[in-house]
Amino acid sequence: MPVLPGSPPVEVTLRRSAQARRFSLRVSRLDGRVTLTVPARAREAEALAFARDQEGWIRRALLDVPRTASVGLDTLLPVEGRQLLVRPGSGRCVRIEDDSLLVPGDPALAPVRLAAFLKALARERLAAACDHHARTLGRSYARLTLRDTRSRWGSCTHDGCLMFSWRLILAPPPVLDYVAAHEVAHLAQMNHSPAFWAEVSRLMPDYAPHRLWLRRHGQALHGFRFGD
Structure with a gap:
């Protein structure tokens, strides 16, 4: 599973979709899972570069995820x-x-x-x-x-x-x-x-x-x- 380095590291689930026409990110408010949806034939390196460019948004979204107890x-x-x-x-x-x-x-x-x-x-x-x-x-x-x-x-x-x-x-x-x-x-x-x-x-x-x-x-x- 790809990981964005940093403190803390962020795991990214890569999901390929035949329907996707562009890269898209989603952060689940239930468990904080980060999912990167990419077109079926997209290069993984390009997808990860996109995720790195959006790292600030990802970390801000993770701050809004309710803590579990x-x-x-x-x-x-x-x-x-x-x-x-x-x-x-x-x-x-x-x-x-x-x-x-x-x-x-x-x-x-x-x-x-x-x-x-x-x-x-x-x-x-x-x-x-x-x-x-x-x-x-x-x-x-x-x-x-x-x-x-x-x-x-x-x-x-x-x-x-x-x-x-x-x-x-x-x-x-x-x-x-x-x-x-x-x-x-x-x-x-x-x-x-x-x-x-x-x-x-x-x-x-x-x-x-x-x-x-x-x-x-x-x-x-x-x-x-x-x-x-």
Whole structure:
């Protein structure tokens, strides 16, 4: 893998594409991976010269990549917008107590147990929000599933299946509610037309600041690693 020297060195993934007509660079905001896409027959030396010319831009973009943190005991973790300290707990179940997130059992299993707890809580909150918005809209959805998606916070299929990122439980409740309203609105409008946004506004009149929060801070929610 080509490397740009410096402090620190930057690895560059070279990707050849038959559709590419010019060199292009991309820095992933999820993991900081630098990808250089080049035409299929381009010379590698020319591609690397292009990357070196863009080194300043690459390093500035890398500064904007959210830092990752492995979750475990003593981690400060946002849950429904509140900063909770992960601490050892007693009993059999993970629970929230005051400003602590108490995890019983083997500390090595804390990340997995936390993820399971958060997914269950996310399902509960999203199901309640979707049920509420679907009743208001006068539509019904087929099923609700959770995933750890990186490119979108939710989706709605033509047959009424709703999908959400479980990491929405880390965001403030109105943000989760906005995403639920957004996807439920697609049950009536499978597009992003003015008519669609009118439906979102009917379901959640004050959605704009919560949409903005997700744009500004949403990527940081992917920075928490639960042993995966």
